Amino acid sequence: MAATLSSVHAVVLEHRERNKKSSRADIERFIQESELKLASLESQISALIELRDRERTCVATLKDLIAPIHTLPVELLPEIFEVAIRAESHVEDALQISQVCSGWRQVSHSTPRLWTGKMWINLREDTHGDREQVYVDELKAWLLRSVPLTIPITLVLDSESINNRILDEVMRTAPRWRSLTLKMESEAPAPSFVSRLAESKLNNLEELGLLRFDKDVDRAALLSFTTAPRLRKLEILSNFLPMSMPWSRLTGLTFTSSTLTVLDILAQCPNLIQAVVRAAGWNVLPQARRDILTLSHLRTLDLRFRDGQHFVPLSDCLSAPALEELYLDFWNRETDRLFWTSAHFTAFQLRAANITQLGFEDSLLTVDDLKIAIHHAPSLTHLTLDNCGACFDDAFANALCYKPDTTPLAPNLHHFVLFRFDFGDNFTEDTLARMIVSRWWTDTELASRLVPPAVARWTHVELNGNRYLGEELADMLKDLPSDVLILL
């Protein structure tokens, strides 16, 4: 217990009074005696603190012995650890779990799958001395814990100089890379880095991301990637598209392209299952019409157009009979510049009759355009409208509204996302809420119905307006559970 100010003051007064007439020699003796007393007390306190800590440890150890958590079999711990490790913070999470006790450390260190989260490794040379040693040692230890599993790696190069000790450790794991993303933020990566990449054995590489690669530097590395026997997915965001890629093996492709080459590249990828294309739209419709390109395995297509007025030269030439998800983003378009022609889109939909998920972003679609698109997607289950104010109004909401005696639009729709919208221009909170409520029933309500409703029940409704969605809307939708309705 610490002495209070008043008790300290009292001691001062007491000793002043008592030693008023003491000689200097006496006072020096008193000081010596007091210092001895202090030393003795300090020693006793240390012993007591040690004793206290010992008893605390004793209590903790005894509690540990009977803790319910020890009823869990050791083999269940990795399952629980795995769930606790989130992708976005996997390094911190895995380390924290391994630092609880020696038992958990042993279990976690002997479970390679806990250490296979995506590693971002910056190769810059800005650590030196002891700090560099710790960095290299711990990186090495981390990478070893996932042996023999394959791992995803992202290498970031944001300066021209490379820390070769870090690079050495990373390159040792190259045969285990399942995915590799190279993020080049410097103008010119060191030639040694490129040649080492080119020499590495990428036997397990399935996914490759080349972000901001420039054509002057990377031909050797790119050639080595083409020999990776398992490469199936490629993301290349660069103005330079290498022509030596194993296009025909790819099942996933994300690329930026000019309008001239987009169809040429897709034509080389007959096995695509998923494609994300960033392209400028066509400003002038091409004179010659190409033959129809059929991508018979394509299930997901994400088209992001910039600037141009037309995208029909692409949709007119494409057939995707297995297509399930289509996302169209008319990014950065200027108002009234994009030409949407329902007839062309309908023709494309007839060649992609299995679409279940449709998404439009920054689109000038009208309500009629959207209705026609939905009408030609009879299996539609998911609809996302992001900043598409012109295609959603009260009439459209009413068309989606379920009324027992009518057949509503999109009867299978159960996942609906409306982003960046404003009430008031075309539709009201009331109409939107009524439409949403019309397609929701509790388990009990559904069980008690003799005839099931002719539309699907919502599994996900997400509304994210340009302004805060008030209490009024939340109140109108209060019957929908929070895991179904998300208001932002």
Add this chain to the structure above:
Amino acid sequence: MVLLVTSDNEQFQTEKDIVERSVLIKNMLEDVGESDQPIPLPNVSSSVLKKVTQPSTGPTEIDVRGRYLSTASTTVESPSRPPILEQSQDETRKRTTDISEWDQKFITVDQEMLFEIILAANYLDIKSLLCRRWLQDGSQHDQGARPPEEIRKLFNIVNDFTPEEEAQIKKENEWAEDR
């Protein structure tokens, strides 16, 4: 309806779609086909089975020892459906990182029951119950694993690291911060 018999010989009539969340029971039902025969669950007690298959009917109360009371002053909102029917974290991962109130309640007050449920979930092969985020801090959105000291305190785990291991852990954390 399916008749389940617990380790303490209690019988439960449970809806088929609920019990089929258990891969073990689902497989057993597929093996025996349509039958009125009871399904024995020798590794699951009646108290555990009740907890995972039956929703509470109203506000539930728990005392500090984790016992459920019929009425009291401190109320905790009960889940609206049986825990067995809740989605697994894998299923909900894209949307939220919250720990459900049900999980939070058990982790703080009734650990014996919590671990019995985990064991039962493992035996019954119910992914949605096994794969919950027991080690995560449910107090905030987007929270990762709890810090080691908090996990130790929560579960009464003793820190048994040697000084050398402590030094190694310090280095690991330095590296993690330096990345």
